[in-house]
Amino acid sequence: HSKILLSSGSWVTLEIFSSPKVTLYNSSMIEVHPFGAFVPKNARYLILGSFPGKELGDWFYGSIRNQFWLILEKVYNLPLKDKKSKEELFVKLEMAISDIILSCQRSKNSNLDMNLTNITFNLEVVENILRTQKITTIFFSSRFVENLFKTDIFKYTFGHGTKKQK
Numbered sequence: 552h553s554k555i556l557l558s559s560g561s562w563v564t565l566e567i568f569s570s571p572k573v574t575l576y577n578s579s580m581i582e583v584h585p586f587g588a589f590v591p592k593n594a595r596y597l598i599l600g601s602f603p604g605k606e607l608g609d610w611f612y613g614s615i616r617n618q619f620w621l622i623l624e625k626v627y628n629l630p631l632k633d634k635k636s637k638e639e640l641f642v643k644l645e646m647a648i649s650d651i652i653l654s655c656q657r658s659k660n661s662n663l664d665m666n667l668t669n670i671t672f673n674l675e676v677v678e679n680i681l682r683t684q685k686i687t688t689i690f691f692s693s694r695f696v697e698n699l700f701k702t703d704i705f706k707y708t709f710g711h712g713t714k715k716q717k
Contacts (some may be wrong), residue, residue, distance in 0.1 A: 578633070581654050581669055588649035588676045591642040594684040599700060600692040603654040604662040608668040611648050614662075627703060646685060649676055651699050664695040672699070 585603060589611075604614045612619035620631045623640065626716075631637050641648060653676070656669040680686065691697035 561675045581656055581671075583654045584650055584652065584673065586650075588601050588647065588673075588680065589638060589641060589717040590649075590680055590684060591638075591645060593645055594647035594680070595645040595687050597680060597684075597686045598645065598646060598648045598688045598692065599696055600648070600650045601690055601696050602650050602655055602667055602700075605657070605660075611650075627687055647680055647686070648674065649680060651677065664693060 570577060571619040582602075585607060598611075600611065602618075603611070606614040606616070608614050608617075612707055620637065623629075624631045627640060629636070629640060640646075651673055652667065654669075654671045655667045657667045658668050689700070691700065
């Protein structure tokens with residue numbers, strides 16, 4: 552059993568079970584996640600996103616329109632211009648990063664989470680991170696991701712042994 556603080560402020564207790572592969576099918580061309588996960592030794596925090604946009608960049612949140620790395624550059628007063636510098640920062644912060652979706656299809660040729668279909672969840676990776684690391688806090692990139700995690704990932708990966716802690 553593990554207690555994890557979600558970014559919404561609620562605590563959950565996880566009982567991790569083996570997970571089946573969960574896929575929601577439609578049809579058409581499926582995109583596969585290009586980055587995998589980044590999990591530094593002794594990670595205490597986890598950022599969970601959905602799936603990379605069409606303009607990838609060099610790593611997570613690398614689209615030219617995404618402000619994630621620019622904000623972190625200002626906060627930590629560091630240049631974060633390449634994947635290596637971003638990984639080094641995450642090692643110092645004890646921060647793992649992964650996406651909740653392993654593969655999917657884009658409806659309407661859109662980057663919006665709500666237009667992702669034919670979803671195969673990244674269950675093995677998320678389960679492995681939570682099983683092998685001492686994650687105390689999960690930060691979700693959106694409510695969409697948080698809802699997927701609380702419903703689909705909990706349901707299939709953690710069984711029915713989840714409950715909120717006060």
